[in-house]
Amino acid sequence: MPPKRAAATAASAATKKTAVATTTTKKTTATTATKKTTIAAATKKTVATTKKAAAAPKKAAAAPKKAAPKKAAPKKKTVAEVAPESDKENTEEPEKKVVTTKRKRTRDDEEQAPVASSSEDESAQEPVDAQAQPAKKRKVAAPKAPAAKRPARVLKAINEKPKRVLDMFVFGEGTAGELGLGSVKVDGKKPIDVKRPRLNPNVSNVVQIACGGMHVAALTKDNKIFTWGVNDQGALGRDTTWDGGLRDVEDEDDDSDDEDDTGMNPKESTPAEIDTSGLPEGIEWVQVVASDSATFALTTTGQVYGWGTFRSNEGVLGFSRSVGIQRTPAHVPELSKIKQLAAGLNHILALDEKNKIYAWGAGQQAQLARRLLERDDTAALYPAGVGSLPGRAKAVKLACGSYHCFVIDTKGRVISWGLNNYAECGHEDSVGVDGGYVMRPQIVESLSGYEIADIAGGEHHSLACxxxxxxxxxxxxDGHQVGQPTGSFTEDNTIYDDRQKPRILVVPTEIPEVKDVVQVAAGTDHSFAVTKDGKVYSWGFSANYQTGQGTTDDIESPTLIDNTAIRDRKIVFAGAGGQYGIVAAEKEEAQN
Incomplete structure (x- = not known):
């Protein structure tokens, strides 16, 4: 029986029994009055009837309990009813795996179904029956003029756009398309296994470059973001579907080196602009950063947008708490008035104008500076503050290694946290121990005698100038990551293995042979240093030509990169990924 009808019936029964017990009014009159009473009037009288019935015999007293009008419980909407259509379209089927045979590693294309909050319960309230109201005319309100639309709030610009235009030179393996040279030979030169710096002609007017693990993002002077490299999990922010397929290496002839086409996906290996169709008009970009499988971009107004996904030890962790893989740029709503970004392998840092630092992504190596509950691993995908910095430090620069983080403050001090089992954070605590972490931001005392200008982290090593x-x-x-000669290692600054070979340089140590360094960069196991006069040095693991020295042998100490492409150019930037490197020079003025 509908709730209203049940309430009215119970109320009528209670009214009749109470009338018999307490008054001498004729039964016919009471019955007639009850029949004329509407549903809403019966509801109003229930409270009074309940009070009278309390004095009646027990049977009569039981009636009001059933007679109390009950509102219908609000119907809760299911996730399917509430979730926006746009989220449903962007969500991929869970547990779905895409295997790309040309990759050196396989990535899982999993996605989490979006979870939406339930709607408000206003619609569940019962309307009052108009017939139950006193007999008087209801006033009809005059129609109101439509309210004037508020203009969209204009955010104030707090960040400046970079202006220096660069020529970009690339080198390294390139089989994942991370060199951005396309998929075919040009002038007889292959777009892979580039031994020394080569000018990339496929993107021009670059003002800033970000190197991810196997992809690159570049910001141009005309406010465009170009991406290239691996797009298995959305890191390029655009559609790279290609029907060309892959060549069967076993069927190729011995002279296959003469083939012009490498078989790489040309949409991945050629720089192209991100998909901005879903973004508001008028966005102006100031910075891009790249992690292993994601890219983030900062605007002049301090807003953050991102695409791709984060990975944990177990596989795909997700892009946010409701999206597994974000294929096109999406706003990060938790952040505002951000001044700077930095990216690790699978985590991101953001600094706002009030000196608060946020971290999100994978946090299993303490790189988020907070403890995470195993039962809710998606909590790491929510940007949260890392806490106050020690020594009342005010941050001016952020940097990340694969699993560790750095902050340089206004006094040139360094603060770090994250994985520290190889002393990559610069602290002596927990070194040489699996799972050795620095849980909270700490001042690096081993650098206290220096005023640091720039800092970078690789997978298990770090460098600074x-x-x-x-x-x-x-x-x-062990891979010459620190670029130090053997004589630099002593029992005071180094941990040795059982065979008395140096394994971990615990104390930051100078390399006196390289002077006037103004910028440093680190890949997984190789590094770069750029000097004031525009020269660039490299060292470390070089099995895929990622040092730019033209060899697959390790480069044991900082060595000048010197080839015809960059010899007469002033290098002002160096960047590194997993198996490649990029250097950039100020763009030459056009000759008259």
């Missing part, structure tokens, strides 16, 4: 141009390195040694 001072305001007076000194170069310092520390961390893992």
């Amino acid at each position: 001072t305001t007076d141009g000194k170069l310092l390195t520390w961390g893992r040694i």
Whole structure:
């Protein structure tokens, strides 16, 4: 029986029994009055009837309990009813795996179904029956003029756009398209296995470059973001579907080196603009950063947009708490008035104008500076503050290694946290121990004697330069990541293995042979240092030509990169990924 009808019937029964017990009014009159009473009037009288019935016999007292009008419980909407259509379209089927045979590693294309909050319960309230109201005319309100539309709030610009235009030179393996040279030979030169710096002609007017693990993002002077490289999990922010297929290596002839086509996806290996169709008009970009499988971009107004996904030790972690893989740029609503971004392998840092630092992504190596509950691993995808910095530090620069983080403050001090088992954070605590972490931001005391200008982290090593141009390195040694000669290692600054070979340089140590350094960069196991006079040095693991030295042998100490492409150019930037490197020079003025 409908709730209203049940309430009216119970109320009528209670009214009749109460009338018999307490008054001498004729039964016919009571019955007639009850029949004329409407549903809403019966509801109003229930409270009074209940009070009278309390004095009646027990049977009569039981009636009001059933007579109390009950509102219908609000109907809860299911996730399917509430979730926006746009979220449903962007969500991929869980557990779906895409295997790309040309990749050196397989990535899972999983996605989490979006979860939406339930709607408000206003519609569940019962309307009052108009017939139950006193007999008087209802006033009809005059129609109101439509309210004037508020203009969209204009956000104030707080960040400046980079202006220096660059020529970009690339080198390294390139089989994942990360060199951006396309998929075919040009002038007889292959777009892969580039031994020394080569000018990339496929993107021009570049003002800023971000190197991810196997992809690259570049911001141009005309406010466009170009991407290239691996797009298995949306890191390029655009559609790269290609029907060309892959060549069967076993069927190729011995002279296959003469083939012009490498078989790479040309849409991935050729720089192209991100998909901006879903973004508001008028966005102006100031910075891009790239992690292993995601890209993020910062605007002049301090808003953050991103695409791709984060990965944890178990596979795809997700892009946000409701989206597994974000294929096109999406706003990060939790952040505003951001001044700077930095990217690790699978985590991101953001600094706002009030000196608050946010971190999100994978956090299993303490790189988010907070403890995470295993039962809710998606909590790491929500940007949250890392806490106050020690020593009342005010941050001016952020940097990340694969699993560790750095902050340089206004006094040139360094603060770090994250994975530290190879002393990559610069702390002596927990070094040489699996799972050795620095859980909270701490001042790096081993750098206290220096004023640091720039800093970078690789997978298990780090390097920095001072305001007076000194170069310092520390961390893992076995692949020549620190670029130190053997004589630099002592029992005071180094941990040795059982065979008395140096394994971890615990204390940041100077490399005096390289002077006037103004910028440093680190890949997985190789590094770069750019000097004031526009020269660039490299060292470390070089099996895929990622040092730009033209060899697959490890480069044991910082060595000048010198080839005809960059010899007479002033290098002002160096960047590194997993198996490649990029250097950039100020763009040459057109000759008259």
